[in-house]
Amino acid sequence: MEVKTETQVVEQNAVTESVAAETPKRKTRTRKAAEKTVKPIVPKDIDPEQYVTVRNGFQGRLVYVSKHTGERFVWDQFGAEQEMELRELKNAKNSYKKFFENNWFMFDEDWIVDYLGVQRFYRNAVRIEDFDEIFQKDAETISQIIGGMSDGQKKSVAYRARVLIAEGEIDSNKAIAALEESLGVELIER
Secondary structure, three states, X not given: OOOOOHHHHHHHHHHHHHHHHHOOOOOOOOHHHHHHOOOOOOHHHOOOOOEEEEEEOOOXXXXXXXXXXXXXEEEOOOOOEEEEEHHHHHHHHHHOOHHHHOOOEEOOOHHHHHHHOOHHHHOOOOOHHHHHHHHHOOHHHHHHHHHOOOHHHHHHHHHHHXXXXXXXXXXXXXXXXXXXXXXXXXXXXX
């Protein structure tokens, strides 16, 4: 057994304390932080031959023809659904990026957007089921929502606004003025 003098013990404690001060403390994860951590989408875990629902984000008839297979997909109206293979959506992203940039292809499940790598196009997109709620907001909120939209969604909002104004659903002059200013179009004749 080694016997240390008091001076050696003090020196050893000083060295241990300086090493401890230089060594960064490990951050421990709290349970809340662990719960908030979202597991990333791993492409190898997803079958590219899987079919997913694609909804029409265009106000009107939307047609997509596959360059690879020649298959034709037709959505007759806004919000209509078609089943498409994930592989075909990947091909569409590479061949017809406008369908994503303009939010003409809409998805109910967020993981599809992540898998395809088109998050930047859908960051401010309004979901189809929430579309008509835009027109019930106050003028300032309408301007904020529309300001972040893609050009394709802005055109859809303009089209839908014209229909709702004609039907008498939108009758607030402030809302109509905010829509016209945000969209850069004239919705009613003056």
